[in-house]
Amino acid sequence: MPKTISRFFLRILAWVPLVFLCWYLLVPVLHWPIRWFLSGMALLGVPEFVTSVQQTLHGFEFLTNLSPGVTPGQVFRPDATVSTEVDARLYSYGTALMAALTMAAWHPQRWRNLWYGWLALLPFQMLAVFAVGMKQILLNTGAAVREQAAWAQWQLEAIAYLYQFSTLIMPPVTALVVWFVLHRKFVEQFVGADVIAMIRASEKGAMSARSAPIPKPKRP
């Protein structure tokens, strides 16, 4: 196990190429649970216009029953429906980052941590792929598609925000947080204290300070 932050950082850099390559090759397998989740949502009719979700080599294809409507300069068959493909690698590379950190830390239970880390990241990746799929269907197409979907403006705004957040912040931050929680004791040797215990002690202290009665001044 590395003893200093700089050594740990160098070990991460050494692991990054190998781990990212393995992740890239395993992507179709690692995405299976996301497919099950999205297919399950489509079966339940959530949202009601998605008829099915199919897994592609690197992502997912959302099929809908929405008609593309009339778009200037484009001609569609009368039975045409809207579909979109999402490259899920852009939202699941956090798995590779978490794996690189886990291997660099070389914890005795690294394989268990890899497994737990992958499981913990899946819900965020599912959410991200769903948000991107909805954004592409509802915001990248014409007004005719949005009218058929009949989503409220706030729902469209929420999807736009979730898309941005899922693209720019969520993949690496969730990976770091999950790794941090799984390697709490490992981090302790760099910081000199258990960071989570520090936060807990501080919050407990703040709460007891708030709840403690104010002492009355003693009369001489």
Added chain:
Amino acid sequence: MVRFLVLFLVIQAVLFGAQLTPWGQEYFVIPWTNGLAHFCAQLVALVDSSAEAIGKVLRSTSNGFAVSIEAGCNGVEATLVLIAAILAFPSTWKQKLWGLALGFVAVQGLNVVRIISLFYLGQWNMTAFEWAHLYIWQALIMLDVLIVWLIWVRRINRAAHRDEPPSGDGGVAPQAA
């Protein structure tokens, strides 16, 4: 712990939402990104006179290759994550300000390295550029945030130990926010 997590998520969500608004884009993100492109161009020009910046685009006048600094590549998001992590952590305002100042320099410094490396990587090989752009650098920048935050927490912990009376029980005594 709950307070820290809630504060971290709320600060991050609010700051991220604020920079997405038209006001945030017009008065902060776009000027910052343009300035970053010009700074990178000036830095590259020290060794390569063919680099120039036009708005948020860094381009080579010798072969026409250009990179446009978009959201996610301007270091704003990584800085927001660091700000949220530092503000949410129990520490004094002085410690927070030091952490924010040094963290900002560390994150943006590495981001300049990212932009310049991508500028040259793209001129060499587009597959390598795509890989580095979409996955590797995204991960490394956030890793930088984690490392900076850990170093900052270590300094706070050391300061807390220094302030402890010698007869203490050796426990950690973080300062309340």
